[in-house]
Structures are given as C-alpha cells and as structure tokens.
Amino acid sequence: MSRPIHWLARRTLLAALPLLALAAAHSSAGAATLEEIKKRGYLVVATEDDFRPFEFVKDGKPTGFDNEMVEVLKKSAPFEIRQQILPWTGILAGVATGKYDVAITAAIITKERVQSLDFTSPIADATHYYVKRKADASIKGIKDLSGKTIGVQAGSALLGRLPELKSMIEKTGGQMGKVVEYTSYPEAYQDLALGRTDIVVNTIINLQALVSEKPGVFELGQPVSGKSYPAWAVAKGNADLLKFLNEFIAKEKASGTMPALQKKWFGQTWDLPVSFTPEF
Amino acid sequence: MSFADVLAILSGALTTIWMSAAGIAIGMPIGLGLALIRWARVPIAGPLVITYVSLLRATPLVTLVLLVFFAMPQLGVTLEPIQAGLLSLVLNTSAFNCEVWRASLLSFPKDQMEAAKSVGMGRVLRFRRIVLPQVVRASLPGLVNEMSLLVKTTPVLAVVGVVEVTRAAVRIGAETYEPLPPFFVALAVYLPIVFVLVSTQRRLERRMARSTAP
Numbered sequence: 001m002s003r004p005i006h007w008l009a010r011r012t013l014l015a016a017l018p019l020l021a022l023a024a025a026h027s028s029a030g031a032a033t034l035e036e037i038k039k040r041g042y043l044v045v046a047t048e049d050d051f052r053p054f055e056f057v058k059d060g061k062p063t064g065f066d067n068e069m070v071e072v073l074k075k076s077a078p079f080e081i082r083q084q085i086l087p088w089t090g091i092l093a094g095v096a097t098g099k100y101d102v103a104i105t106a107a108i109i110t111k112e113r114v115q116s117l118d119f120t121s122p123i124a125d126a127t128h129y130y131v132k133r134k135a136d137a138s139i140k141g142i143k144d145l146s147g148k149t150i151g152v153q154a155g156s157a158l159l160g161r162l163p164e165l166k167s168m169i170e171k172t173g174g175q176m177g178k179v180v181e182y183t184s185y186p187e188a189y190q191d192l193a194l195g196r197t198d199i200v201v202n203t204i205i206n207l208q209a210l211v212s213e214k215p216g217v218f219e220l221g222q223p224v225s226g227k228s229y230p231a232w233a234v235a236k237g238n239a240d241l242l243k244f245l246n247e248f249i250a251k252e253k254a255s256g257t258m259p260a261l262q263k264k265w266f267g268q269t270w271d272l273p274v275s276f277t278p279e280f
Numbered sequence: 281m282s283f284a285d286v287l288a289i290l291s292g293a294l295t296t297i298w299m300s301a302a303g304i305a306i307g308m309p310i311g312l313g314l315a316l317i318r319w320a321r322v323p324i325a326g327p328l329v330i331t332y333v334s335l336l337r338a339t340p341l342v343t344l345v346l347l348v349f350f351a352m353p354q355l356g357v358t359l360e361p362i363q364a365g366l367l368s369l370v371l372n373t374s375a376f377n378c379e380v381w382r383a384s385l386l387s388f389p390k391d392q393m394e395a396a397k398s399v400g401m402g403r404v405l406r407f408r409r410i411v412l413p414q415v416v417r418a419s420l421p422g423l424v425n426e427m428s429l430l431v432k433t434t435p436v437l438a439v440v441g442v443v444e445v446t447r448a449a450v451r452i453g454a455e456t457y458e459p460l461p462p463f464f465v466a467l468a469v470y471l472p473i474v475f476v477l478v479s480t481q482r483r484l485e486r487r488m489a490r491s492t493a494p
Contacts, residue, residue: 030354
C-alpha cells in the first residue's frame with residue numbers, strides 16, 4: 001500500500017521523457033473505455049508481485065487477496081481478463097498511459113493521486129500502525145516513540161501522513177526521531193530486525209501479515225493515522241470502467257465473496273465506504 | 281525458502297541468460313557496424329551514429345526500458361515486457377560496444393593499411409584479412425567487460441515485469457519475509473554466468489596468441 005515509488009516513477013518518466021509527458025497529458029486518449037474493452041474482448045489488469053497479502057507470488061503462482069478477486073472477476077466479466085504482473089514502480093504510469101486498463105492492487109487513495117487517477121470503492125481498511133522488535137522493551141505506546149528512528153517506504157502514502165504521527169508524539173511532549181525511507185518494505189523489516197531502525201510504519205493489514213508470520217521477531221504497535229483506504233485505480237475520467245468495477249465490488253460484497261476473501265487474507269472484514277475522499 | 285523457490289530463481293536464471301545472450305548476439309555486431317560507419321567517416325550516417333551513441337550512453341537503462349515499454353504504444357507499437365526489455369538491452373549495449381570497437385579501430389596502425397594497399401589488397405579484403413582479426417583481439421577485453429556489465433544490468437528490466445534472477449529473489453523475500461536467503465542464491469547464480477564469460481575470453485585470447493605466434 002505504500003504506493004511509494006509511484007510518483008517517483010511518474011516523475012522520472014515525465015522529467016526524462018517529454019514524449020511520454022505529452023502522451024500522459026491527454027492521458028485518457030490512451031485509456032480504453034468500457035465500450036472499447038467490450039469491443040476488443042479483453043481487459044488488461046496490472047497487479048504487483050511483492051505486496052503480501054494483497055498480491056504476491058507463491059511457488060511461481062500469483063496469489064493473495066487481489067489475485068483471488070481477479071479470479072472471481074474472470075468468472076463474471078463479459079470479456080477476457082489479461083493479467084500483467086509487474087513491480088509497483090511501473091503500475092500507475094502504465095494505467096495513466098493506457099497500457100493497463102486497471103491496477104488491481106492496493107493503492108492507497110491520496111489527495112495527490114486522485115488528481116491523475118480515479119479510484120474504485122475501497123477494498124480494505126488501511127489505517128497506519130507501527131511495528132517494533134518484540135525484544136525492544138523501550139516502546140510501549142506512542143509516548144515512547146520520541147526520538148526513535150522510523151522506517152517507511154519512499155514516496156509512499158504512509159510517508160505523506162507521517163505529520164499525523166509527529167503531532168501525536170508532540171502531544172505527549174516528545175519529538176519525532178529520524179525518518180528512514182526504503183525502496184520497499186521487505187528491506188525496512190530487515191533493518192528493523194537488525195536494529196538499524198526502531199519502528200516501521202505500514203498499514204495494519206501488511207503488519208498483521210508480517211507479525212503472524214514472524215511472531216518471535218516483531219510486535220504490532222498502535223495506530224498512527226486516521227482513516228486510510230486502498231482501492232483499485234483506473235485512468236482519470238474513465239467513468240464507465242470505474243462504474244463497472246464498482247458494481248463488481250458491490251456485488252461481491254453483497255454476495256459474501258469479498259468479505260470471505262478479506263477474512264482469508266487479512267484476518268478480518270470491515271464495513272467499508274462505497275467511495276472515499278482523501279484528506280491527505 | 282522451499283525447493284520451489286530455488287526453482288523459481290533458476291527459471292529466472294534462464295531468462296537472465298537468454299536475454300543477455302540475445303542482447304550480446306544482436307548488440308555486438310550492431311556496435312561494430314556503427315563503429316565502422318564512424319571510422320569510415322560516412323557522410324550523414326556518421327554524425328547520426330555520434331548522436332545515437334551519445335544519447336544512449338547518457339540514458340540510464342531503467343529510463344530507456346520505461347520509455348520503450350510505455351511510450352511505444354503511443355506510437356502504435358505494442359511490446360510485451362520481454363520484447364521491450366530485449367530492445368532496450370540491444371539499444372544500450374550497441375552504443376557501448378560501438379565505442380569499444382571504435383577505440384580499437386582508431387588505434388589500428390596506419391602503416392599496416394598502407395602496406396596492404398601497396399600489395400594491391402582491395403578495401404574489403406584489407407578489412408577482412410588485416411583489420412578485423414587484429415581489432416577483434418584488441419577489443420576482446422572491452423567487449424567481455426561490457427558483456428558482464430550487461431548481465432548485471434538485467435535486473436533493471438524487472439521494472440516492466442520481466443522476471444529474471446533478482447526479481448524472482450525479491451518475490452520470494454516478499455512472500456517469506458526473509459529477503460537474505462534468496463539473495464544469496466541469486467548471487468550464486470550470477471557468479472557462474474560471469475565466470476563463463478571471463479573464462480571464454482581467456483580461452484579465446486590464448487588461442488589467438490597461438491595462431492599469430494611466429
């Protein structure tokens with residue numbers, strides 16, 4: 001969810017490639033409408049490969065919550081689903097240029113992103129928490145975070161909301177410590193285990209998955225942000241496709257399929273809003 | 281890390297090997313062609329080669345592959361990740377190969393050319409019998425250096441969805457939350473690939489030394 005590098009990648013692309021900037025400028029020119037998708041007979045879906053529990057690869061096969069949702073979509077969609085698996089870096093750029101019709105991944109809805117993309121109904125609750133080393137007895141609550149080194153993914157939605165944590169720490173009379181940015185979360189967790197950073201901030205879902213896999217090493221802390229939701233992304237202005245996907249999500253919510261998959265992959269379900277306007 | 285994980289890295293190794301081999305096999309002769317165009321001072325084509333080489337040597341491979349993958353469809357050319365990756369490798373390595381070849385061509389002794397001319401050898405024969413064998417030998421270390429660099433830049437192609445050794449390792453680390461073991465396996469895969477390149481270079485050099493010995 002830490003949809004980090006996305007703007008970084010986009011910025012690299014735009015800065016280095018005037019041609020692409022031009023293409024992205026009238027971006028919806030590249031994006032296929034629902035009618036065009038029906039006519040050509042397939043929908044191009046982009047997913048990630050290292051974002052457990054949403055999307056990851058196990059024994060060479062894509063799996064996780066989003067991949068199972070894609071399987072469900074395959075059964076009901078009136079067209080073929082073609083899936084491309086790639087790292088986060090290229091995903092949103094690919095959606096903006098029309099290379100992919102939809103990013104079926106956990107992109108946190110942020111103020112900056114809604115300027116270039118449209119988001120579906122949220123697929124999970126992604127309130128931000130911190131995780132610490134289990135052996136680290138110096139951290140018991142928010143007030144103990146004063147001066148501690150914080151690990152977070154570069155360019156992520158989580159990084160953008162650290163000011164919330166800062167004011168929480170300052171309210172207890174402390175001061176926010178150094179923030180270290182990582183290119184991806186597996187590295188941040190590794191550094192946390194090694195003691196080079198004291199806490200790592202990520203969404204509750206990612207952290208619960210981490211802690212249940214490595215209960216001897218890590219321990220979940222408290223929430224460090226207000227509401228935050230991940231959703232799927234389509235090109236800005238692709239209203240028909242967005243409506244189609246939202247109807248799909250609403251249908252699978254009502255049928256119980258989506259809550260069952262949430263339970264399976266996230267260990268819980270939520271009463272999620274149909275749409276969300278981000279404050280951050 | 282399970283046995284299936286090791287297999288996943290090995291299948292990534294196949295991708296790394298064949299893409300590197302194809303990149304080298306296509307890029308090296310193109311590099312030679314470009315170097316010859318510059319060396320022979322072909323009008324119009326010569327300055328074009330200079331522009332091509334300067335542009336590509338200045339473009340980071342990751343930028344190039346993103347450009348090829350995301351911008352080409354805007355021009356009506358749709359490429360799969362593998363195709364976009366290979367095209368970028370060829371574009372990149374041909375520019376660097378061109379400079380390696382050109383350096384050897386430039387240092388080629390003029391008196392040998394004049395000697396060949398004086399015994400009545402034509403342009404093509406001169407190139408084939410006198411220039412090429414010596415230029416190949418002079419270029420070999422530089423070329424092999426560029427080849428091993430190419431092998432090690434292939435992880436960059438992962439950005440558009442090519443799953444080579446490093447990406448396969450990253451995926452496993454993301455699944456197990458243990459990133460170090462898959463990286464050690466990945467490292468153990470790169471070592472023999474580069475070792476094969478370097479030992480082939482040595483064998484070729486030895487053979488060439490023998491064949492030109494008096």
